[in-house]
Amino acid sequence: MIELSGLTKRYGLKTAVRELTCVIRPGLVTGFLGPNGAGKSTTMRMILGLDRPTAGRALVEGRPYARLIDPLTVVGALLEARSVHPGRTAYHHLLCLAQSNGIPRRRVGEVLDLVGLGAVGTRRPKGFSLGMGQRLGIASALLGDPRILIFDEPVNGLDPEGIHWVRNLIRRLASEGRTVFVSSHLMSEMALTADHLIVIGQGQLLADTSMAGFIEENARSYTRVRSPDREGLLDALTHAGLDAVPSRDPGAEGAWELEGDRTAAVGELAADRRLVLHELGHHRASLEEAFMRLTSQSVEYQAHVGAEEG
Amino acid sequence: MIEATGLTKSYGSKTAVYNLNFRVQPGKVTGFLGPNGAGKSTTMRMILGLDAPTNGSVTIGGHQYHQLPNAPRLVGALLDANAKHGGRSARAHLLCLAQLSGIPARRVDEVLDVVGLTQVARKRSKGFSLGMGQRLGIAAALLGDPQVLLFDEPVNGLDPEGIRWVRELMRRLASEGRTVFVSSHLMSEMAQTADHLIVIGRGQLMADLPVRAFIEQNSTGFARVRTPDGDEAGREKLVRALAEAGGQVLAEPEGTLKVTGVELPRISELAHAADVRLWELSPHHASLEEAYMRMTQGAVDYRSSDDQRSGLQAPPQQVPGGWQQPAGPQGGYAPPPLGGYGAPPPAHAAPPHPPHASHQAAAPYRPEDAR
Amino acid sequence: MSPMSRVLLSEWTKIRTVRATLWTLVSALVVTVALGVLISALLNNTFDDLAREDRLTFDPTFISFSGTQLGQLAMIAFGILVVANEYSTGMIRSSLSAVPVRGRLLVAKLAVATALALAVGMVTAFASFLLGQLALGDHRTDLSEPGVLRAVFGTGLYMGLIALFAMGLTWVLRSPLLSFGVQIPFFFMISNILANVPATEKIGDYLPDQAGSRAMAVVDTGGWPYGPWTGLLIMLAWVAAAVLAGWLVLRHRDA
Numbered sequence: 053m054i055e056l057s058g059l060t061k062r063y064g065l066k067t068a069v070r071e072l073t074c075v076i077r078p079g080l081v082t083g084f085l086g087p088n089g090a091g092k093s094t095t096m097r098m099i100l101g102l103d104r105p106t107a108g109r110a111l112v113e114g115r116p117y118a119r120l121i122d123p124l125t126v127v128g129a130l131l132e133a134r135s136v137h138p139g140r141t142a143y144h145h146l147l148c149l150a151q152s153n154g155i156p157r158r159r160v161g162e163v164l165d166l167v168g169l170g171a172v173g174t175r176r177p178k179g180f181s182l183g184m185g186q187r188l189g190i191a192s193a194l195l196g197d198p199r200i201l202i203f204d205e206p207v208n209g210l211d212p213e214g215i216h217w218v219r220n221l222i223r224r225l226a227s228e229g230r231t232v233f234v235s236s237h238l239m240s241e242m243a244l245t246a247d248h249l250i251v252i253g254q255g256q257l258l259a260d261t262s263m264a265g266f267i268e269e270n271a272r273s274y275t276r277v278r279s280p281d282r283e284g285l286l287d288a289l290t291h292a293g294l295d296a297v298p299s300r301d302p303g304a305e306g307a308w309e310l311e312g313d314r315t316a317a318v319g320e321l322a323a324d325r326r327l328v329l330h331e332l333g334h335h336r337a338s339l340e341e342a343f344m345r346l347t348s349q350s351v352e353y354q355a356h357v358g359a360e361e362g
Numbered sequence: 363m364i365e366a367t368g369l370t371k372s373y374g375s376k377t378a379v380y381n382l383n384f385r386v387q388p389g390k391v392t393g394f395l396g397p398n399g400a401g402k403s404t405t406m407r408m409i410l411g412l413d414a415p416t417n418g419s420v421t422i423g424g425h426q427y428h429q430l431p432n433a434p435r436l437v438g439a440l441l442d443a444n445a446k447h448g449g450r451s452a453r454a455h456l457l458c459l460a461q462l463s464g465i466p467a468r469r470v471d472e473v474l475d476v477v478g479l480t481q482v483a484r485k486r487s488k489g490f491s492l493g494m495g496q497r498l499g500i501a502a503a504l505l506g507d508p509q510v511l512l513f514d515e516p517v518n519g520l521d522p523e524g525i526r527w528v529r530e531l532m533r534r535l536a537s538e539g540r541t542v543f544v545s546s547h548l549m550s551e552m553a554q555t556a557d558h559l560i561v562i563g564r565g566q567l568m569a570d571l572p573v574r575a576f577i578e579q580n581s582t583g584f585a586r587v588r589t590p591d592g593d594e595a596g597r598e599k600l601v602r603a604l605a606e607a608g609g610q611v612l613a614e615p616e617g618t619l620k621v622t623g624v625e626l627p628r629i630s631e632l633a634h635a636a637d638v639r640l641w642e643l644s645p646h647h648a649s650l651e652e653a654y655m656r657m658t659q660g661a662v663d664y665r666s667s668d669d670q671r672s673g674l675q676a677p678p679q680q681v682p683g684g685w686q687q688p689a690g691p692q693g694g695y696a697p698p699p700l701g702g703y704g705a706p707p708p709a710h711a712a713p714p715h716p717p718h719a720s721h722q723a724a725a726p727y728r729p730e731d732a733r
Numbered sequence: 734m735s736p737m738s739r740v741l742l743s744e745w746t747k748i749r750t751v752r753a754t755l756w757t758l759v760s761a762l763v764v765t766v767a768l769g770v771l772i773s774a775l776l777n778n779t780f781d782d783l784a785r786e787d788r789l790t791f792d793p794t795f796i797s798f799s800g801t802q803l804g805q806l807a808m809i810a811f812g813i814l815v816v817a818n819e820y821s822t823g824m825i826r827s828s829l830s831a832v833p834v835r836g837r838l839l840v841a842k843l844a845v846a847t848a849l850a851l852a853v854g855m856v857t858a859f860a861s862f863l864l865g866q867l868a869l870g871d872h873r874t875d876l877s878e879p880g881v882l883r884a885v886f887g888t889g890l891y892m893g894l895i896a897l898f899a900m901g902l903t904w905v906l907r908s909p910l911l912s913f914g915v916q917i918p919f920f921f922m923i924s925n926i927l928a929n930v931p932a933t934e935k936i937g938d939y940l941p942d943q944a945g946s947r948a949m950a951v952v953d954t955g956g957w958p959y960g961p962w963t964g965l966l967i968m969l970a971w972v973a974a975a976v977l978a979g980w981l982v983l984r985h986r987d988a
Contacts, residue, residue, distance in 0.1 A: 088493050088521040101833045102826060103987040118833040121736075127830075135826040137751060137818060144750035145827075152743035152831045154734065183398055192827060208518070211398040211547045212654055237521045240550030276644075280627070316590065319641040329630040333586070333644025343522055 053078055053231055054099060054200060058108030061094050061255075068094045069255040071108065076233050076250070078199070081226045083246030083263070084235040087347055091255040092235045093131075096204055099233075100129055112200060124153040128193035129202040134185050135192075136177050142188050143173040146195060155196055163191040168217075182209030190218070200231040207241060219245050239340035253347045263339070270342035275314040278307040278331040279322070288325045292317070307331060363388055363541055364409060364510065368418030371404050371565075378404045379565045381418065386543045386560070388509070391536045393556030393573070394545040397658060401565040402545045403441075406512055409543075410439055422510055434463035438503035439512040440496075452490075452498050453483040456505060465506055473501040478527075492519025500528070510541040517551060529555050549651035553577075563658055573650065580657045581648030585626050587619040588642035596638040603632045618642065740832050740841040748815065748845055757811040758849065761892065762857045765804025769861040772799040773868035780872055792952040793874045794884045797865020801888065801949065804857065805895050805942065808850060809916055812899025815846045816979075817909035829988050839904065839983055843976065847897045854892025858885050880951040880961075887948025887961055891968070895920075898941055898972045904979025941971035 054076040061069040069091040076082045086092050097103040099110045101117035109116060112127055120126050136145050146160040164173045167187040177185060186209050193201055203222065207215045222245055226232045236242050242249075249266045251259040259266055276299060279285040286308060289296045294317065296308035310318070313334040322329050364386035371379040379401040386392045396402050407413040409420050411427030419426060422437055430436055450458070456470045474483045477497040482490075490498065496519050503511055513532070517525045532555050536542045546552050552559070552573075559576050561569040569576060589597040601619065604611050609624035621629060626645055633640050734742070748754060773796055780788070819825040832838040862885050866873040876882050903912045920942055928937030937943055938958060947957050947964025957964070 085522075087523060088491065097987070100826075100830050102829055104985075120833065123833055124831050129830055131826050131830075135823040137747075137822045137824045139751045139753055140747070141750065144746060148743045148746040148750070149827060149831045150743075151746055152740050152828075154739050181398060209547075212395075212549055212651060213397060213658070215547065215549075216651070216655065237519075237525065238548065238550070239522055239525075240548075315588070316641045319590070319639055323634070323639040326634060328627060328634065329640065329643050330627050331643055331645060332640060333642055340522060340526070344526070347523075 053113060054233060055111040055114075056095070056099075056108070057111075059095065059098060059105055059110055060107040061091070061098060061103060062106045067255055069098070069105075069252075072252065072255070072257055073108075074250055074257060074260045076231055077248070078231040079226060079229050080247040081222055081232045081234060081245055082248045082250060083242045084233060084250050084252075085239075085242065085343060086235075086252040086258075088237075090252045090347075092252065093204060094255075095252070096129070096131065096202055096233075096235065099202065100127070100131070122153040122155075122196070124149060124155065124196035124198065126196070126198050127200045127202065128196060128198040129204075130186075130189040130193045130206055131202075131204050134177070134189070136185065136188060138178040139176055141174050141176050142169055142180075142191075145177070145188070146192055149192055150195055153196055159195060159197075163194050166194060167191040183211060183214055186210055187214070190221075198230070201225055201233070203232070203234045205236055206234060207236070207238065215241065239338065239343055243339040251343070251346060258346055267336055267339060267342045270346050271337035271339075272341065273312055273334065273336045275310040275312065275318060275334050276304060276307050276331060277310070277318050277322075277329065278304070279327050279329050281327055282306055282308075284325070285322070285327055288321050288327065289318070292321050294318070294321075364420065364422050364543060365424075366405070366409075366418070366420040369405065369408060369415055369420050370417035371401070371408060371413060372416045377565055379408070379415075379562075382562065382565075382567050384560050384567060384570050386541055387558065388541040389536060389539050390557040391532050391542045391544060391555050392558045392560060393552040394543060394560050394562075395549075395552065395654060396562040396568075398547075400562050402562065403514065404565075405562070406439070406441065406514055406543075406545065409512060410437070410441070432463060432506075434459070434508070435465065435506035436508050437510045437512070438506055438508040439514075440499040440503045440516055441512070441514050451484045451486050452479055452501075455498065456501060459502055459505055463506060469505060469507070473504045476504060477501040493521060493524055496520055497524070500531070508540070511535055511543070513542070513544045515546055516544060517546070517548065525551065549649065549654055553650035561654070561657065568657060576657075577647055577650055577653045580653035582622060583645060583647045585621045585624070585629060586614075586642060586644050586646055587621055587629060587640060588617065589619075590639050590641055591617070593639070596636075599636045600633055600638045603636045603638075604629065607632055736834075737837060737841065740837055741845060743831070744841045744845040747842075748849060751818070754811060754814045754818070757807050757814060758853045761804045761807035761811065762853055762860070764807055765798075765800035765857045765892075766860045766864060768800030768803055769797050769865045770800075770868045773797050773865040777868060777870045777872055790952050790954050791872065792950055792954070793866065793869050793872055794862065794881050795950040795952070797862050797869065798858070798884075798888050798949045800861055801892065801946070805892065806917060806921060808854070808892050808896045809899040809920060810913070811850060812846070812896040813903045813909060813912040813916065815842065816900050816903040817907065817912050820907045821909050825988050835983050836980065839980055843897065843900055846900060847893055850896035851889065851893030854896075855886075855889035857892055858888035861888070874951070878951070883961065884949055884951045887965060890965060891945040891948060894945060894965075894968055894972050895942065898968075898975050901972065901975030901977075901979040905975075905982045939967060941968045944968045944971070 056072050056074050059069055059072040060067070072095060084092055084095075094103060098105050099112065099117065112120065117123060117127065142164065143160060146163065147157065150157065150160050161170070161173070164170050167190050169184065169187050169191060172184070177188060180188065186206070190203075190206065193203065206218050206222070210218060219241065222232055222234060226247070234245065243263070246263055248262050249259060250257070251266075261269070277285065277296075286296060289308065289310070294310055294314060296310050299305070299307040299309045315332055315334050318332060322332070366382045366384050369379060369382040370377070382405065394402055394405075404413060408415050409422065409427065422430065427433060427437070453470060453474065456473065457467060460467060460470050471480070471483075474480050477500050479494065479497055479501060482494065496516065500513075500516065503513065516528050516532070520528060529551065532542055532544060536557070544556065556573050558572050559569060560567070561576075571579070587600070589600060597619070601611050604621055604624055607624050607628065610622045612620040614620055624632070626643055629643060630640065776796055780791075783791070819828055828838060829835065832841075862876075866875065874881055876885070899912070899916055902916060906912045906915060924937065924940045924942050927933040927940065928943050930937075944964045945968035947959065948961040950961070959967070
């Protein structure tokens with residue numbers, strides 16, 4: 053568990069993070085979203101004790117990071133960019149981290165195999181691709197088999213197989229009861245990975261809610277219906293007092309759209325009128341749309357905290 | 363238009379790209395997909411005349427890159443976002459490029475505005491974030507207002523707003539009749555951006571077809587059907603009717619039915635005939651990612667054992683007791699199955715026999731372990 | 734193992750697994766010894782051309798250490814690289830995540846790197862002395878002469894301490910470019926200029942390298958206002974100040 057209370061970071065006059073209070077719970081993948089410059093990286097760095105908060109505090113398993121004994125066995129982190137000496141082999145990089153936290157040497161080989169770098173462990177990261185560097189970062193996060201994992205843009209530079217693998221890894225780590233805190237700019241990836249979302253904008257908390265709740269609150273929901281008898285369908289809908297507009301999505305030509313979930317009403321109507329349907333379904337806009345809608349407001353400093361989950 | 367014929371590139375005994383034949387059409391966004399090391403970058407470099415093909419050729423509008431009369435005004439490319447001059451300001455960087463190819467200076471300010479860097483135009487790019495560097499790279503590609511554009515991982519480092527902006531930019535460039543060739547690892551982005559796909563694996567062409575056809579060929583879609591809540595009899599009737607019509611029906615936990623093998627209009631007709639009301643009838647297409655995975659997985663078997671990717675897809679194999687299995691003898695690069703990684707402490711507190719045992723979650727290391 | 738010995742072991746692994754850093758130590762040894770032997774041989778051949786005064790105060794021990802003038806730069810480079818590479822590569826984030834008790838990280842890194850620098854410094858000092866004396870032919874001295882062994886040890890200490898001084902300062906400066914840009918010109922030129930211009934000679938005498946090099950000499954040529962041990966103590970004070978500054982910066986600044 054990670055607890056942030058009143059966490060604040062100022063650089064001179066600029067406030068990067070302002071009174072951030074939230075809890076990141078175990079057993080869930082918590083997505084950490086926000087536009088560039090919203091303060092995500094600063095927050096993660098403060099959790100890891102790399103940056104000192106101006107006010108407030110970040111606790112990991114109830115303690116400040118610096119008070120953890122063998123911190124790598126409690127928290128594993130993949131931070132932005134590379135945090136590796138390019139002239140030290142992948143194996144030795146992990147070995148020196150392992151030794152500092154009393155992690156047995158054999159674990160180094162294990163995590164190298166785990167991330168698929170087993171055969172290049174004796175090579176220097178100088179020649180690593182961005183994806184390989186990312187895998188090495190993930191290996192160091194997993195090194196201490198920690199209960200808490202922090203990943204900043206984990207799929208950066210990975211190819212589709214790598215992305216798929218990281219997604220499964222992250223889900224698996226959470227299902228084992230670990231606390232997993234992931235930042236990413238890829239909304240479609242987040243939609244597939246995260247259970248819970250913490251969204252910040254301009255350093256302030258905008259939302260702390262479940263994924264489903266977030267989309268429900270911030271994204272448009274509509275019913276799409278299509279029939280070969282396009283006019284007959286519209287006639288039926290209008291008579292029933294349902295407002296329909298033509299769909300503008302490519303690939304949904306000829307369909308009608310209604311606000312909200314009206315599938316049952318439309319289904320009953322079609323059956324009564326014996327209309328053949330080609331499609332009837334309830335849709336929700338994407339996480340991306342929900343995110344855009346929320347963060348566009350953050351420009352006007354309208355903080356909005358979603359309902360906290362029990 | 364970009365056209366590759368018999369395009370081949372070998373480095374010593376290693377063949378990076380082998381006998382590629384494809385055309386990238388104008389007016390479309392063409393996605394260029396393939397695993398890491400498949401030869402995408404090499405191909406892009408050959409298109410831009412940075413690498414010389416070992417065999418075959420690649421032309422832009424019928425000319426090889428170095429024969430183009432004024433290449434920077436015909437072709438724009440974003441290759442490596444880090445290949446910028448750190449000490450120079452964004453504006454000076456673009457101005458240099460503009461002067462090299464006789465582009466007027468006011469165009470520099472135009473493209474800076476297009477990519478949203480006007481405010482930081484006079485800052486040195488050393489302090490740029492990955493996203494800002496990417497925007498600068500895109501500005502450079504747009505500088506000559508070219509008809510042919512190449513982008514390698516354009517959204518790398520951008521935030522959601524930037525990603526959406528790039529997506530719209532690509533679509534707009536294509537709608538203006540330009541040739542847009544984009545490589546990316548982000549399948550969800552490609553699905554929203556590209557009209558056409560060129561997929562390579564191990565340096566060879568694997569697919570060259572429209573996105574929709576690609577998904578249809580490499581995956582199976584299904585229809586989700588819901589009958590009124592509580593109408594068990596109606597649901598049973600519909601399941602029987604669908605089965606008789608040759609469909610496969612799978613009851614889902616939420617009470618909905620997953621139907622394959624029957625078209626959606628036919629399902630509607632069957633429901634009317636059986637006098638069953640439908641509350642949902644929605645088509646579900648597999649994602650581009652699924653389709654891509656399925657296609658490239660075929661290529662995995664045929665790859666040599668020293669390939670990086672050759673085990674990433676291995677299904678998790680669980681060893682009794684939850685301990686991790688050693689990687690196969692050839693599975694050098696392959697991450698071993700995650701089977702036992704981090705099993706909870708009580709269940710495996712005393713591993714019987716740990717040849718490759720991963721230690722347990724949450725169990726503190728004993729100091730003597732470290733030696 | 735105690736937390737401290739774990740971090741020491743980890744730092745030892747860090748140092749021995751980056752080749753570029755180790756090469757600076759090798760070059761410190763080779764450059765110092767080779768240059769020392771060369772100058773010794775040169776003086777051996779031209780001894781009779783020296784002024785009478787110079788012949789009287791001739792210090793064969795000090796002459797054999799002439800190579801330290803250049804060799805110390807490699808030692809400084811070693812000190813800078815050990816610390817600055819953590820920052821320039823981003824490794825510092827990994828290191829501080831693994832060892833968030835910053836003082837422990839600093840002490841362990843300095844201890845391991847200084848021990849290594851001292852060991853190489855000692856080997857360098859003895860090799861310079863022994864080979865230098867061979868090259869000096871008839872003008873040589875040996876270890877049993879008064880003050881000679883002290884000077885050899887002093888040279889080894891000097892080499893180790895100059896590396897430690899560089900490390901302390903680099904924790905303050907962080908960037909390798911900045912560290913080299915500040916320290917190399919200082920030790921290579923400025924300190925020499927200050928020490929040789931009459932107006933600033935007094936100040937120059939108390940700079941770390943000038944003070945430390947007092948310990949390399951056996952014969953007091955009369956220029957120094959203090960003895961060899963005091964010289965080493967003055968240098969030690971500089972080193973302590975540099976390390977303290979480094980510690981304060983590491984403790985208070987964001988990584």
